[in-house]
Structure formats: C-alpha cells, structure tokens
Amino acid sequence: xxxxxxxxxxxxxxxxxxxxxxxxxxxxxxxxxxxxxxxxxxxxxxxxxxxxxxxxxxxxxxxxxxxxxxxxxxxxxxxxxxxxxxxxxxxxxxxxxxxxxxxxxxxxxxxxxxxxxxxxxxxxxxxxxxxxxxxxxxxxx
Amino acid sequence: xxxxxxxxxxxxxxxxxxxxxxxxxxxxxxxxxxxxxxxxxxxxxxxxxxxxxxxxxxxxxxxxxxxxxxxxxxxxxxxxxxxxxxxxxxxxxxxxxxxxxxxxxxxxxxxxxxxxxxxxxxxxxxxxxxxxxxxxxxxxxxxxxxxxxxx
Numbered sequence: 001x002x003x004x005x006x007x008x009x010x011x012x013x014x015x016x017x018x019x020x021x022x023x024x025x026x027x028x029x030x031x032x033x034x035x036x037x038x039x040x041x042x043x044x045x046x047x048x049x050x051x052x053x054x055x056x057x058x059x060x061x062x063x064x065x066x067x068x069x070x071x072x073x074x075x076x077x078x079x080x081x082x083x084x085x086x087x088x089x090x091x092x093x094x095x096x097x098x099x100x101x102x103x104x105x106x107x108x109x110x111x112x113x114x115x116x117x118x119x120x121x122x123x124x125x126x127x128x129x130x131x132x133x134x135x136x137x138x139x140x141x
Numbered sequence: 142x143x144x145x146x147x148x149x150x151x152x153x154x155x156x157x158x159x160x161x162x163x164x165x166x167x168x169x170x171x172x173x174x175x176x177x178x179x180x181x182x183x184x185x186x187x188x189x190x191x192x193x194x195x196x197x198x199x200x201x202x203x204x205x206x207x208x209x210x211x212x213x214x215x216x217x218x219x220x221x222x223x224x225x226x227x228x229x230x231x232x233x234x235x236x237x238x239x240x241x242x243x244x245x246x247x248x249x250x251x252x253x254x255x256x257x258x259x260x261x262x263x264x265x266x267x268x269x270x271x272x273x274x275x276x277x278x279x280x281x282x283x284x285x286x287x288x289x290x291x292x
Contacts, residue, residue: 002172002181005163009186012162016187017194019155024198026147030212031155033243038267053145054152055246061156062165062250070160075248076168077255079238088245088259090234092266093273095242098227102241103155105228106188111195112212116219120228125174127232132174135237 020107023054032104033058034095098124156247162187165248167239174236234266 020031027050036051066072079087095101098120100109105124109117163169164187173184235241240248240259248256 002169002179004181005183006186009162009183010190012158012160012164013187013190013192014194015154015158015161016191017158017198019151019153019158020191020195021198021201022147022151022154024195024202026151027144028202029148031151033155033241033246034267037242037246037264038270041264041268049145050148053149054155057149057152057154058156058159058243058247059250060149061153061158062160062247064153065157065160066250072160072165072251074163074168075166075251077239078168078171079255079259081255081258083237084255084259085262087234087238087240088262089266089269090230090237091240091242091245091259092234092263092268093270094227094229094231094234094266096227096267096270098224098229098231101231101243102235103243107191107195109212110188111192112199114212115217116224117212119220120224123225123228124232124235127229128236129174129176131233131236132171133177136175137177 016103016107017111020103024108030104030108032100032108034092034101035099035104038092038096094124155243156250158191159244159247162190164244165251167244170239170241170244171236174239 023029023031029050031054036054039051040048040055062072077084091101098105100106100117100120102121102124105114105117105120110121159165162184164184169181170184172179172181175181231241238259240256242263245256245259245263249260
C-alpha cells in the first residue's frame, strides 16, 4: 500500500531545488538529467568532467541516504525485464527528441516559466497517466 | 576543479532528494500517475518544492550575470512536433516502468539488477537518437520537420 507522504515529498523536492540552484548559480547550467547523461555520449563534447561528477553524485546520493539511515526497503520495481528494456529505450529516445525530462522541462523549465517546458511536462504526464490507466485498469482488469 | 566539485555536490543533493521524496520508487511514481486507482498525490509536493526553490534561483540568476544559452521563456512558437512527439514517447516509457532518467540513475545506488537494465536500455535509446535524426532528417511530418527543428 502506497501512503501519502507530503512532508518528505516537499523536503525531498526542496533538496532537488537546492541542487538545481547550485548548478544554475555556480556555473549557469541546467540540471536536466537526460541532457547531462546524453552529453556523455557526445565525443565532440569537450567539457565532460562536470557531467560525470553530477551523475556520480546522483548514485552517491542514494548510497548516502541509506548510510544516514534512510529506508529504501519499500522500493518496488514491478516491471519485468522486457518492459524495463522497452521502457528504458523509450525514455532515452523520447527525452532526446523532446529535449528534456522531468528535471529539465519539469523543474528547470516550469520554474523559468518556459511555455515549451510547460507543454512538454503536461504531455509526458498525461501520456504516462494514460499508459498506467490502460495497463492497470483496462489490460489488468 | 571547483566547478566539478560543485557539480558533484549538486548531483549528490539531487540524489538524496530523490531518495527522500521516494521518486526513486517506481511503485510510488506509478501510484501518482494512477488517477483512476488509489491515487497518491505526494509527487505533486516534490514538484512544488523543487519548482519553488528553483524559481528563486532563476530570480537570483537574472539579477546578476546574464544567463547565456539557458532556457528561454519563449512563446508558443518554440513548441514543435519534435517537442510534442518526444515528450509523448518519454511519457509512454515513464508510465510503463515508473522510472524517469534522474531516479533511474540514482537507483543504480541500490546495487540491484533492474535499475541497471533500465539505465542500459535508456543509454541505448539516447544513442539511437543521433543516427535516427540523421536518417530521418529529410522526412516531413506535415509542416514541421520532426528532427530538424534545433532549439
């Protein structure tokens, strides 16, 4: 059973905002995870160091959370291998085509008041909700 | 060097924020997306916190150095087929699994197989984009070229 957790959600979201603010104010960079990760695949991209450090930090954050006593035991990934691969490819390709994901469009873009990002976020949220509806209430019924 | 350390700090805080807010948990994310089921609105609070703090950062950035090559506020003209199609494709993948790019990478810190498989597939999807763009760059979709509208 999934419980409503507004306070940890608000606190975690604020931490994500602080992280985004650090990258924006210290080096005028957007904390869009799909863009940062995809930049690592570009051989022509010269300044790669900060990208590796940011991505390493994402993983380190989970490890630190656990070391500090955070509970990750409730995490459940229901998708099987086939769905994970299909979903992963769609997420990777779609975020490149659309120019951003939940962090780039959803957090950085919306807080900027960017019309493109607001539209992108509405589209991927509605599409994802439709897929969940179809898989849980139509196919799974 | 200093910039790299700040990027590491930013990524680490980002990762802790994802874990604390349970964005790391696909079951939690899918419960937020399941409006017809036992809907859990928690993730709207994650967005509210992140957008609220970042909006202050944008205000701070704009009053100091000019923001170069960053997000334009823009009008409706920047909304093209590519943005719409890409966001829809991303949404399908997100709804199937419950991982978006940030949480998927952070979940590598759980040292289990499923996040690793998802991230590998995600990197494959990203890598497929460049050749797809090169191959299809001349294809027309209505009035808008799907892959050519560089932003």
